[in-house]
Amino acid sequence: MNGSTNSGERRSIRALLLSPWGIAAVLVGAFLLSQGYESWRDRGLVAAIEGYEPFATPAFELQFSRKLPFDPLSFLGRGVQAGLWQWTPEGLILTDEGRKFFEQSGDQFISHASAGRRKVRRMPSIRSRSGGREIEFFYEWTEISAPAAALLYPPPRAGEEYLGRATLAQERGAWKVTSIETRDFDETRSHLQDIASGVRR
Numbered sequence: 001m002n003g004s005t006n007s008g009e010r011r012s013i014r015a016l017l018l019s020p021w022g023i024a025a026v027l028v029g030a031f032l033l034s035q036g037y038e039s040w041r042d043r044g045l046v047a048a049i050e051g052y053e054p055f056a057t058p059a060f061e062l063q064f065s066r067k068l069p070f071d072p073l074s075f076l077g078r079g080v081q082a083g084l085w086q087w088t089p090e091g092l093i094l095t096d097e098g099r100k101f102f103e104q105s106g107d108q109f110i111s112h113a114s115a116g117r118r119k120v121r122r123m124p125s126i127r128s129r130s131g132g133r134e135i136e137f138f139y140e141w142t143e144i145s146a147p148a149a150a151l152l153y154p155p156p157r158a159g160e161e162y163l164g165r166a167t168l169a170q171e172r173g174a175w176k177v178t179s180i181e182t183r184d185f186d187e188t189r190s191h192l193q194d195i196a197s198g199v200r201r
Helices: 002-018 020-050 075-081 146-151 183-196
Strands: 063-065 085-088 091-094 102-105 108-111 116-129 132-144 162-171 174-181
Touching: 020 116, 020 132, 020 162, 020 174, 063 183, 075 085, 075 146, 075 183, 162 183
Parallel strands: none
Antiparallel strands: 063 108, 085 091, 102 108, 116 132, 132 162, 162 174
């Protein structure tokens, strides 16, 4: 009798699993398990990238002469509008606000500011490479400093997704960033420095 009961229960469970609801439940369970695994796998990589200062709080590197020819439509004019400096016939003068982000050395203004703060939003691509990882990820700006908002063209925008790439290697059991590329910011900041140096117009 028990054997017949157990056999009937097994058929009942099999029928339930093979029903549309059973198949859907199995698929949802498998999806949740895979998502949990990916989240666990990615946690160390995300922590390494977000703990890497050049990514998390990138420097706003900029140096230029306070005696550049003034153009109100250039970054110099945008800096005046943002209250970072004032224009005079003898050259630019840093304001109190500007001194929070720039220092003057002779006739040069040198940024000592961060561009802001960034965090990883998602990592759609992770590839193994020579014992390390090659990652494509999307990130967002959570803070944008006044110089970055005013002087970069186009400036970063909070809440938008930007594409980044990184390579990581394991060191003493922890992931370490060996290279990182965030072209939206890197190229825009480099272009600004070229203009400030007179390389581009």
